[in-house]
Amino acid sequence: MARFDVRRETSLPAEVAWGRLTDWERHGRFIPLTTVTRSGHGVRSTFTARTALGPFGFDDIMDVTAWEPPSGDLPGRCRIVKRGKVVAGWAELVVTPTPSGSVVHWLEDASIRHTGRVLDLPSRLMSRVIFGRLVDGLLDG
Template sequence: MPELVLPVSVEAPQERVWAALTDWRSQGRWMPATDVEVVTPAEEGVGVRLAARTGVPLPWRRGRHLGVLDTMVVTEWEPPRRVVVQHTGRIVRGPGIFELTPTAAGTDLVWTERLHLPFGIVGRLGWPLVKPAVVLGFRISLRRFARFAATYAG
């Protein structure tokens, strides 16, 4: 199972970074070509279900993308330190782990994805080819998140 571990330093207090990170509906402001919907009445805590759509925006269908549907459920909730979402979709599967640590300059965030690759042997053989693009996408998202969280007002 491939694992990606990507850190970023955020110039903001841990509580603000937590609030920005767990504002699920706002993830599209820092994840390129993504919109997120909360599909449970509750918006925080274990059991929250999310649906993220990532891909090319369809101009004639506001908020929709031609791409991947990533369904998730929050399985761990330890504010303001750690949240784990379990990806439950057909293509994206496995835990996504976000861990926050306060620092003198703000907060360090480590985003870990433990990926269950789709498509069997084809997925395992293709992973080395797509990994650089996946890592680049995560790094872009983290840089955008650091800017977003630094000025997050809720």
């Protein structure tokens, strides 16, 4: 699996950063050729990221298995399990309050099914760039 992480410090309060990062539909604004739809909110909700160019594409189906928004001085944590036919794995988002705002940590371990480990390195490098831009874009508003 291709494991990567993205860390960012922001002046946004943890609750605001959390709200922006877990607004799943907005993710499509920052990931090329992708639209996101969701069903429900919080734990046990599902969302789908559809990446396509014309008629060719795939659905990245994800289930939220943990949902603990930040509260006061306590960090927030969200865990997502990817169960699509193309992408498998998990992601975890942690937003920790700090005196000057918050720290965001996005950790993901995902792979393209049926490819073995051959795509792990390029996938890890590409994902770090794409998700870095995603987190930056979401935090910037």
